[in-house]
Amino acid sequence: MSATGVGTADRELRDLLLSHIHDVPDYPKPGVVFKDITPLLADATAFGVLTDTFAGMCERLGATKVVGLEARGFILGAPAAVRAGLGFVPVRKAGKLPGATLAQAYELEYGTAEIEMHADAVGPGDRVLVIDDVLATGGTAEAALQLIRRAGAEVAGVAVLMELGFLAGRERLAEGLDRAPLEALITL
Template sequence: ADLGALIAARVRDVPDYPQPGVVFKDITPLLADAGAFGQVVGAVVAQYGAGAVDKVAGIEARGFILGAPVADRAGAGFVPVRKAGKLPSQVIAASYDLEYGSATIEVHADAFTPGERVLIVDDVLATGGTARAAVELVRRAGATVVGVSVLLELAFLHGRERLDALGGVETRALL
């Protein structure tokens, strides 16, 4: 009955992936469970009122898997936020620092119309660098971020605080 407990039971800890010392949260067992997957999608959709979201922006790659069914059930369109160089048309880009080096994400320049209400979806909020860059992209496109929704938040990495610092962003995690 408790969705948090169900998620905890279906997310697998993989030690030393992608590098030694990191414990990776693997969501593939959850995705493979029809009931759990459906409940997660429903729970994210239920965070917002009917008609409250115009577009869902899903972050590559697992944010696509969660964000697309959320968009469909919410009656919203879907926009892919991709790693640099993957989108075919004109893009806007945002870069952010990683522990070693930096990363860049992009959206199509015409993906949003000014004033659209956008929900950003990803699987895991870690340091918040990725989600923060996604908020920046949506805002630069002239749209409004109604929230950032993730399946699970690694609270010890303080990603939520980095999003709170932007102002006006509701961060919601199912676990």
């Protein structure tokens, strides 16, 4: 560990990932700088390193299932789950899953949204790691944690590629994580 508390391997991983994430100014609206991860996904080496990193988190945290949040959480979480030998559970926007579901509404900047998970996807005895691309305000992740607990499972943690620290999502999730870690590979 260096004097800054960030190990060389962590810096190398961060640098590799950042070199494959492109800024797109004024998307989806003026003043927003969108973090485009499609170049990262298109590079087999970088995407493989990211997948291995998330799979390692699954193993280190004792996860038995991975939840991916719609939509980029599916892209990142599914290969990590496979690599770790675990099942994958999609958490989707309301109305997208067939069969019995659990739903959770959450607040957006201007209104509300709702996500769903199959009612039998996780349950007692499961330790669930939530994976997504970006932690912004934390609303979607917070709703996912509530769904997981309502299903009777335990939250192993939340892992994200990027955390937008200035939006305070970490603070919003602090109570819901209840000692489970929130790990961001890059904090901006």
